[in-house]
Amino acid sequence: MTIPEKIFKAYDIRGIYPTDLNEENIKQIVKAIFVFFKNTIQKEGPLDIVLGRDMRVSSPSLFDVAKKTLVEAGAHVIDVGLLSTPSFYFCVFHYGYDAGIQITASHNPKEYNGLKFVKRGENGLIKIGKSTGMTDVMNMALAGVELPKSDPGTVTENNTFLEDEVTNALTTLGNPRTDTFTIVADPANAMGAQYIDALFKRIPANLIKMNFELDGTFPVHPPDPLDFKNLEDLRKKVVEEKADFGLAPDGDGDRLFFIDEKGQVVQATIITALVARELLKKNPGAKILFDIRYIFTPIKIIEENGGVYDITRVGHAFITEKMNETGAIFAGESSAHYYYASNGNAESQLTTIISVLKVLTEEKKTLSQIVEELRRSFESGELNFNVTNAKEIMDKIKKNYKDGVLNELDGIAISFPDWRFSIRTSNTEPLLRLNVEGFKKEIMEEKFKELKKQIESLAKK
Numbered sequence: 001m002t003i004p005e006k007i008f009k010a011y012d013i014r015g016i017y018p019t020d021l022n023e024e025n026i027k028q029i030v031k032a033i034f035v036f037f038k039n040t041i042q043k044e045g046p047l048d049i050v051l052g053r054d055m056r057v058s059s060p061s062l063f064d065v066a067k068k069t070l071v072e073a074g075a076h077v078i079d080v081g082l083l084s085t086p087s088f089y090f091c092v093f094h095y096g097y098d099a100g101i102q103i104t105a106s107h108n109p110k111e112y113n114g115l116k117f118v119k120r121g122e123n124g125l126i127k128i129g130k131s132t133g134m135t136d137v138m139n140m141a142l143a144g145v146e147l148p149k150s151d152p153g154t155v156t157e158n159n160t161f162l163e164d165e166v167t168n169a170l171t172t173l174g175n176p177r178t179d180t181f182t183i184v185a186d187p188a189n190a191m192g193a194q195y196i197d198a199l200f201k202r203i204p205a206n207l208i209k210m211n212f213e214l215d216g217t218f219p220v221h222p223p224d225p226l227d228f229k230n231l232e233d234l235r236k237k238v239v240e241e242k243a244d245f246g247l248a249p250d251g252d253g254d255r256l257f258f259i260d261e262k263g264q265v266v267q268a269t270i271i272t273a274l275v276a277r278e279l280l281k282k283n284p285g286a287k288i289l290f291d292i293r294y295i296f297t298p299i300k301i302i303e304e305n306g307g308v309y310d311i312t313r314v315g316h317a318f319i320t321e322k323m324n325e326t327g328a329i330f331a332g333e334s335s336a337h338y339y340y341a342s343n344g345n346a347e348s349q350l351t352t353i354i355s356v357l358k359v360l361t362e363e364k365k366t367l368s369q370i371v372e373e374l375r376r377s378f379e380s381g382e383l384n385f386n387v388t389n390a391k392e393i394m395d396k397i398k399k400n401y402k403d404g405v406l407n408e409l410d411g412i413a414i415s416f417p418d419w420r421f422s423i424r425t426s427n428t429e430p431l432l433r434l435n436v437e438g439f440k441k442e443i444m445e446e447k448f449k450e451l452k453k454q455i456e457s458l459a460k461k
Contacts, residue, residue, distance in 0.1 A: 003028060007114070008138040010427035011129045011317045014105050014114030017058040021113055023065045030069040030101065032141035033117055036133055037099045038148065041119055046153055050100035052080040052088045054191050054252050056216035058113045059103045066101060066115075067155065074150030079157045082214070084191035084253030085116060086347045090165045091158065092118055093125055093344030104191075107224040107250040110217050116252075123324045124345035129317025130427075162198040169350035170202070172342040174282060176358040178203055181244040184259075186210040186234040188223035192249025192256070195350055203357070208241055210234060223251030226335060228265060235263040244360065245367045247353065254316075254347040255336045258356065260367040269294045272332025273301035273374045275355045279330050280305040289322055289331035289339075292410050293422050293435040296377035298332065313410040315427055320345045334382075334435070380436040380448040389460040390425045390432045396458055397423060397451070419443050421451055432459075 003025045007015035013029065015021045021029075037047055051067055053059040070077045080091050085102055092100040099119040105112035118125045126132055170176075183205050187193040193212040200207045210233065211220050221230045225248040238246040238259050246259030258266040269290070276288045276298065288307050290298040291314045302309045312322045312331065316339070319331050323345035331339040340348045359370060387393060394412050401421075404414035411424025411433075419438035426433060434451055438444030 003141055005138065005142065008134055010134070011127070011315050012106075012114055012116045014108060014112060016111050017062075017113045021062070023061055026062050026065050027069050028144060029115065029137075029141045030066045031073065031147055032137045032145050033101060033115070034070060034073045034075065034147065035140055035145050036128070036137050037119055040133065041098050043098060046074055046076045047099060048078060048097040049075045050078045050080055050088065050092045050097050052083045052091070052100070053103035054084075054105075054216070055082060055189070055214040056105060056110065056113055059216065062113060063103050066103065071153040071155060073147045073153065075153040077153060077155045079155055080161060081157070081159060082191075082194070083161070084195055084249075086254050086343065086349055087161060087165055087195060088116075089118065089125060089346035090168065090343055090348070091161050092120065093346065094164060094168060095158070096120075102252070104252040106252045107222070107226070107255065109222055118346070120344075121324055123327065124341065125320060126324065127317040127320045127346070129315065132317055132321060162195065165195065166198050166202050166350060168342065169199075169348055169354055172340065172348075172351050173278065173354050173358055176354065177361065178354070178357040179361045180204040180206060181357065181360060182206040182208065182241060183245060183247060184208045184210060184234060184237045184241055184243045185212075185247040186237075187212060187249050187253070188221060188230065188251065189213055189215040189218055190223040190249070190251040190253065192247075192253035192349070195253060196247060196249070196353075199350055199353060203354075208237070208243065210237060225250055225255065225257040231257065231259065231265060235259055235265070239263040245356070249349060253349060256338070256349040256352060257336050258367070260371060262368050264368065266367065266371055267294075267379055268332065268334050268336040269297045269379065270371050270374050271336070271338065271352065271356070272298050274359060274370065275332065275338060275352060276302050276307060276330060277305050277374075278355050278358065280307045283329050287326055287328040289319060289326070289328045291319065291333050292407065292413050292424075293334040293382070294377070294379050294437050296420070296437050296439065297375060300376040301374060311409065314424065316347070377437045377439050378441040378444045380434070380444060383434045383452060384426070385432040385434070385455055385459055386430060386461060387432050387459045388430070389458070393432060393455055393458045394423055397454065400454065419447050421447065423451075423455075
């Protein structure tokens with residue numbers, strides 16, 4: 001049995017099935033995760049561990065092996081079956097369980113699978129990533145850790161979480177009344193279909209469904225809305241149906257993009273600003289977090305609405321860790337992850353959808369009108385470069401723009417009075433990522449071209 005070291009990522013475990021991850025080596029990985037939980041959770045008696053999975057073809061068999069391994073370890077396994085990753089986080093946090101493991105490969109293509117895992121902390125969930133214990137888990141898995149002696153564990157099932165999750169999201173926003181909107185949703189045959197269905201059984205909407213049948217082969221398009229090619233059908237459908245907006249969650253449902261009534265993709269920072277503004281109405285002076293890629297719009301909106309902010313590294317493990325540290329009530333990420341204290345500092349896309357519905361209802365404006373009112377800057381969109389000399393490139397760019405204000409929290413970010421840029425390496429791929437924003441569109445576009453040209457001239461492949 002071999003376990004490739006490369007499957008242990010910055011935020012989760014992920015690889016190709018069955019070459020990287022399979023029914024044999026997942027036993028050793030789950031043993032390592034259990035021992036990590038046992039070593040770091042102070043509790044007498046069996047650990048209560050939530051176990052869930054997505055709809056990938058390989059997920060049922062990997063799930064079954066993981067469950068048997070946890071029972072052998074002496075855990076009390078809460079079998080939540082098929083669910084999205086935000087629903088999984090809700091189950092661990094809301095019901096007070098000790099930890100959880102979700103079998104999923106998020107938005108990756110169909111041949112992948114993996115594991116996301118969390119434990120409870122004093123101030124919310126702790127997602128296990130590079131900075132919170134992934135290296136310990138990797139070392140134990142590769143070394144072949146053995147389970148401590150224990151009586152066999154037990155299994156109980158929880159299949160009623162969706163109703164509680166919808167209630168929790170509505171309560172977070174004060175149970176708002178919402179008008180009946182026409183909404184097109186395309187979850188790409190993946191897990192977001194589940195919570196979207198549950199929400200609109202509780203609140204009024206004319207829901208037009210695209211690709212709602214769960215199918216881990218992703219027959220229509222990959223479940224990755226960050227690649228806007230995958231949004232083309234949804235964008236057309238929103239316009240054809242004269243819908244109020246569209247919804248595009250990713251494979252495990254923890255990322256969510258909105259399409260306005262004109263068929264345009266709404267920037268994630270605008271949604272961050274919208275949600276922050278709504279939460280600050282109920283929580284004046286509260287702290288809001290957002291990642292370093294784009295900051296101008298969130299800063300302006302948070303300041304205008306009496307909140308305080310902090311800027312984070314990119315990645316859900318880092319952001320949740322920062323929420324635990326700072327007591328922030330909400331965090332938004334440029335890749336369309338939205339994190340809520342009310343969900344244990346984890347994603348809750350139900351709360352995000354309800355926030356948008358609430359604003360549309362109260363303001364009687366279209367989503368595109370609200371987007372323009374919230375916009376404080378213009379963004380390039382992320383451009384990736386496949387390079388082998390990322391550090392050399394960043395050092396050179398740093399010298400070229402030494403007159404700006406440098407931030408090295410995550411790669412390099414350099415700010416000037418009317419524009420800024422961020423260059424960072426990917427946590428999961430051999431890529432250099434460029435993001436540029438400016439208060440004027442023309443400046444942003446000019447500087448984006450300028451930096452693109454410089455990086456291309458310096459790149460070694």
